[in-house]
Amino acid sequence: MRELGIGLRRVLRGRVLVQGDEEFEAISRPWDAAVDQRVVAVVEAADAADVSALVRYARQAGLAVATQPNGHAPSAGFEGTILLRTRLMNSVEVRPGERIARVGPAATWGDVLAEAGKHELVALAGSTAVVSATAFTLGGGVSWFGRKYGFAANSVRSFDVVDADGAQLTVTRESDPELFWALRGGGGDFAIVTAMEFDLHPGNGLYGGRILWPATRAAAVMAAFREVTAQAPDGLSVWFTLLQFPPFPELPEPLRGLSAVAIDVASLDGEGHDLLRAFEAIPGVIFDTRGPLAAADLGAIAAEPTDPTDAFVHSELLTDLDDAAAAALLMSAGPGTVAPLVSVQVRHLGGALSVVREDAGAAGHIAEPYMLSMVGVLFTPEMEGPVRARQEVIASALAFRTSGRKPFTFLSHDETAAHAFPASTLARLRDIKRRRDPAGVFRSNHPVLG
Numbered sequence: 276m277r278e279l280g281i282g283l284r285r286v287l288r289g290r291v292l293v294q295g296d297e298e299f300e301a302i303s304r305p306w307d308a309a310v311d312q313r314v315v316a317v318v319e320a321a322d323a324a325d326v327s328a329l330v331r332y333a334r335q336a337g338l339a340v341a342t343q344p345n346g347h348a349p350s351a352g353f354e355g356t357i358l359l360r361t362r363l364m365n366s367v368e369v370r371p372g373e374r375i376a377r378v379g380p381a382a383t384w385g386d387v388l389a390e391a392g393k394h395e396l397v398a399l400a401g402s403t404a405v406v407s408a409t410a411f412t413l414g415g416g417v418s419w420f421g422r423k424y425g426f427a428a429n430s431v432r433s434f435d436v437v438d439a440d441g442a443q444l445t446v447t448r449e450s451d452p453e454l455f456w457a458l459r460g461g462g463g464d465f466a467i468v469t470a471m472e473f474d475l476h477p478g479n480g481l482y483g484g485r486i487l488w489p490a491t492r493a494a495a496v497m498a499a500f501r502e503v504t505a506q507a508p509d510g511l512s513v514w515f516t517l518l519q520f521p522p523f524p525e526l527p528e529p530l531r532g533l534s535a536v537a538i539d540v541a542s543l544d545g546e547g548h549d550l551l552r553a554f555e556a557i558p559g560v561i562f563d564t565r566g567p568l569a570a571a572d573l574g575a576i577a578a579e580p581t582d583p584t585d586a587f588v589h590s591e592l593l594t595d596l597d598d599a600a601a602a603a604l605l606m607s608a609g610p611g612t613v614a615p616l617v618s619v620q621v622r623h624l625g626g627a628l629s630v631v632r633e634d635a636g637a638a639g640h641i642a643e644p645y646m647l648s649m650v651g652v653l654f655t656p657e658m659e660g661p662v663r664a665r666q667e668v669i670a671s672a673l674a675f676r677t678s679g680r681k682p683f684t685f686l687s688h689d690e691t692a693a694h695a696f697p698a699s700t701l702a703r704l705r706d707i708k709r710r711r712d713p714a715g716v717f718r719s720n721h722p723v724l725g
């Protein structure tokens with residue numbers, strides 16, 4: 276390992292850590308520490324030239340590079356790779372006149388939204404603000420505003436990349452349609468992105484928040500959720516979540532150990548507000564945080580953890596949320612039975628996400644109108660078995676309404692790219708991977724050849 280460290284330090288200006296270095300263990304650990312990734316070195320690149328030097332070095336040494344800004348979506352397949360951390364490349368530039376943002380690969384959605392919000396613009400961020408905008412977008416990216424504007428990947432104008440030869444290129448629809456297509460949803464298997472330019476969208480009248488009830492209201496809230504989502508305009512996103520708060524003393528008293536049901540809402544320009552009265556009619560509200568939002572607060576709606584967490588997520592796309600599916604969900608995860616999971620969520624999709632577009636990237640479209648996402652946090656390592664078993668029970672109860680496909684950004688640790696793409700898309704991605712990266716220098720968290 277010492278030689279690897281010496282060799283990398285000779286060609287790079289950024290930081291290099293190898294096994295045996297004091298901070299190596301801490302810096303190689305992903306945000307989701309449930310995964311043990313046994314990398315041989317960690318590089319914090321200073322800039323695109325450093326990334327290029329790293330790729331050339333790795334290729335010559337017969338090693339692969341795994342880019343991981345944070346590790347919310349890690350994988351156990353990184354053994355023997357060099358882990359590239361992008362922390363030092365976190366620039367955000369917003370050009371309000373053009374409604375375009377240009378970001379470095381470490382810039383988070385929180386960073387982007389804070390800048391965009393100053394100009395009444397929004398970006399297509401998802402439920403958490405602490406992930407890299409680039410990582411999210413390379414996987415397609417299902418945003419709060421996906422119903423209005425489609426996958427985040429389809430708002431991209433250009434990527435600056437380092438390719439498998441170490442060359443620095445700008446990739447656009449015109450310059451390289453094939454790579455531009457693969458990067459918009461196929462993940463991190465084809466190049467290392469060193470900057471990304473994408474469209475921002477008008478963010479006036481941004482509104483959102485959460486309504487929380489005790490879980491005993493789950494049936495009424497589900498009925499209203501189905502009624503509202505059946506009519507929702509594309510600018511309104513509504514999610515239904517069954518929650519089990521842990522009994523931890525740091526939680527405020529009403530939430531400690533509480534079984535609850537929540538509705539999370541985000542909308543633009545007042546779209547669909549009148550529909551939300553269906554929820555206001557349900558008694559027993561514990562709190563209602565809805566109101567006008569600053570773009571920077573978008574990531575707070577669903578109150579997801581922002582500190583590193585050991586978690587197992589299992590997601591399924593639902594072909595329908597009809598009477599039978601709603602009953603199956605409430606039977607299998609009804610009041611007080613969510614544990615040992617912390618949440619069982621149904622997101623309303625549809626709208627622009629379901630539209631087949633000629634100019635779409637590899638993310639394509641999502642025909643299924645809802646997504647089920649079940650999260651288990653491993654407060655102790657022994658919880659892994661029970662968490663997975665609980666997720667299986669709920670997924671099995673809904674198997675008659677699941678398609679088997681999942682959005683790329685919702686693949687769990689042990690699922691593969693084959694779960695995310697139709698066969699023809701996967702075949703095209705594999706062909707591009709074989710031709711563009713024949714030596715396999717890039718190692719994605721969900722490799723298309725895996």
Ligand SMILES: Cc1cc2nc3c(=O)[nH]c(=O)nc-3n(C[C@H](O)[C@H](O)[C@H](O)COP(=O)(O)OP(=O)(O)OC[C@H]3O[C@@H](n4cnc5c(N)ncnc54)[C@H](O)[C@@H]3O)c2cc1C
Pocket residue numbers: 306341342343344345346347348349361380400401402403405406407408409410411413414415416417418419462463464466467468469579580684685718719720721
């Ligand atoms: C709490 C939580 C909420 C979430 N909500 C949503 C949501 O609403 N919608 C949604 O779509 N997803 C959501 N996700 C999933 C999330 O978007 C993905 O897991 C995302 O990839 C994580 O970002 P990260 O910065 O941790 O990426 P990492 O896990 O660090 O990287 C993921 C992969 O991206 C690739 N990659 C990253 N940067 C580069 C680069 N510069 N060049 C080439 N490849 C690169 C690599 O292959 C890497 O393995 C959520 C995840 C969590 C934990």
